[in-house]
Amino acid sequence: xxxxxxxxxxxxxxxxxxxxxxxxxxxxxxxxxxxxxxxxxxxxxxxxxxxxxxxxxxxxxxxxxxxxxxxxxxxxxxxxxxxxxxxxxxxxx
Numbered sequence: 001x002x003x004x005x006x007x008x009x010x011x012x013x014x015x016x017x018x019x020x021x022x023x024x025x026x027x028x029x030x031x032x033x034x035x036x037x038x039x040x041x042x043x044x045x046x047x048x049x050x051x052x053x054x055x056x057x058x059x060x061x062x063x064x065x066x067x068x069x070x071x072x073x074x075x076x077x078x079x080x081x082x083x084x085x086x087x088x089x090x091x092x093x
Contacts, residue, residue, distance in 0.1 A: 006063075011061060014059070014083040015027040017083070023086070026051045052073055055078055056078075056079075057080075057086070058078050058081070
């Protein structure tokens with residue numbers, strides 16, 4: 001999975017590329033402040049669950065396959081794709 005800073009750097013670049021391609025993007029790695037304690041972490045996970053509940057697709061960066069979000073998304077039927085694959089295909093209307 002790499003370090004948090006590596007994942008964050010990849011996420012920011014991917015976030016910007018998807019946004020510029022016209023996708024609505026929610027990226028917890030970018031939009032959430034760092035967690036200070038267990039209560040903060042539970043709040044972040046709850047917000048992530050809410051985001052996933054409304055998602056049509058989950059785009060991930062390389063190395064994030066083992067995080068809980070793609071595992072959960074697949075379990076509830078949300079397609080999980082690599083962001084690079086999403087960026088390499090035309091956006092459907």
